[in-house]
Amino acid sequence: MSIEQENTKARIDIPVKNIKIEKPNPVEQYKPRDQIYVRKVTGFFQQLRQKMNFFFLALFALLPWLTYNGNQAILLDIANQRFTLWGLTLWPQDLTLLAWLFILSAFLLFFVTTFLGRVWCGYLCPQTVWTFIFIWFEEKIEGSANQRKKLDAQKMDFNKFWRKALKHFCWLMFALLTSLTFVGYFAPVEHVFLDFFTFNSSFAMAAVIWFFAFCTYGNAGWMREIMCLHMCPYARFQSAMFDKDTLTVSYDYKRGENRGARSRKQDHKAMGLGDCIDCNLCVQVCPTGIDIRNGLQYECINCGACVDACDGVMERMKYPKGLIRYTTEHELEGKKVHLIRSKLIGYAVVLIIMSSMLVWEISNRVPVSLDIIRDRTELAKENFNGEIENVYTLKILNKSQTDNTYRLSVKGLENYTWHGDQEVMVKASSVYTLPMSISVDPYELKGYMTDIEFIIELVSDEDEVSLTHESRFFNKR
Known part of the structure; x- marks a missing residue:
């Protein structure tokens, strides 16, 4: 018998079955999140959290209504590019202060996270605060966690309908008040509330108010932990500081x-x-x-x-x-704990340095700004007296919250003539535009271009405020 015949006899017939692999329905692969019914708990940390939440919530609601020198104390007027913080008025030219503030806040967050972990999220984050407020409405209207679970499981009846309707109405009203207060930081708060409830708000203002209201309603009422788990970037990089x-x-x-x-x-x-x-x-x-x-x-x-x-x-x-x-x-692990450590000390040192630089920046801030715009038609011209004349437009920005009178002069020219007002009154937190010109005898000029400095000084017996701005005076060729 040949080897091929022996191999054929040794073969075992194995039955072949056609196995049908059923692919799961793509819709069934997605499992929606389980509803979390947060149970009420009392204790030291919850009392501490509730008191902190109440304090900062009250602070958020009251700050837009405070006034200083007859004006809204905190007003971030984006439309007019003017930010008012009590006695300090910031303009786009002062964005370095905002940068220092953001840097300081970042290092403060690093310091607190390294020391106490993610306490910002648990005690101060607006998402957490508003979520617990919405849960409070749920507990008062629908009952405890077990009662809420049973209510959601039962069929719709009158009891379930009125409780759900009242809960969502309270959520929407609280979200609307939150939105109105928030918008009150960026527009005069009295006008925001009055115009909204008298139906006199502009379309853009009403759209912004309802947009933030529905965002608050959705985030604190429906999304809740989704914001913390999947949308908040802090949850992702916090471990780098632990x-x-x-x-x-x-x-x-x-x-x-x-x-x-x-x-x-x-x-x-x-x-x-x-x-x-x-x-x-x-x-x-x-x-x-x-x-x-x-x-x-x-x-x-x-x-x-x-x-x-x-x-x-x-x-x-x-x-x-x-x-x-x-x-x-x-x-x-039973090891020694080092509360004071090099990383924490490093963050603390940076915080002190950043805070000092921010204070120095604010204390040395000159409450006036001067912009110089030259005449774009011609650099220099000869007037009827035979003098060389340059035309400028001065924009004086009064950064303070009081009306001030300023005196203007020029350094770098001899025997010049100033054409225009040299003393001007500029209202608080406003810009004054002053067209003016300077003329000089051509024999006083040594070249085609002369470096000059415009000087602006505050006319006051109390404060000595002075600011210089470089410019050029051109001669005719």
């Missing part, structure tokens, strides 16, 4: 495991259990719906809700508090 000595909300794994249910009278140590009774309250009170027992997660906003919930359970079980607490990775 180290093993950063205070964050953490679960003490060594103390808590093994977790499991037990009665208060049982000796859980003898049962081989840790202090965690696996009640899941830390998950139920979390506004982003995470389980802090899984370790540090970028979704955690450091609000401390799980800390208060766990401390309450530990107190009822007569266990030591702090199973979930603000702590550091080094402390959880």
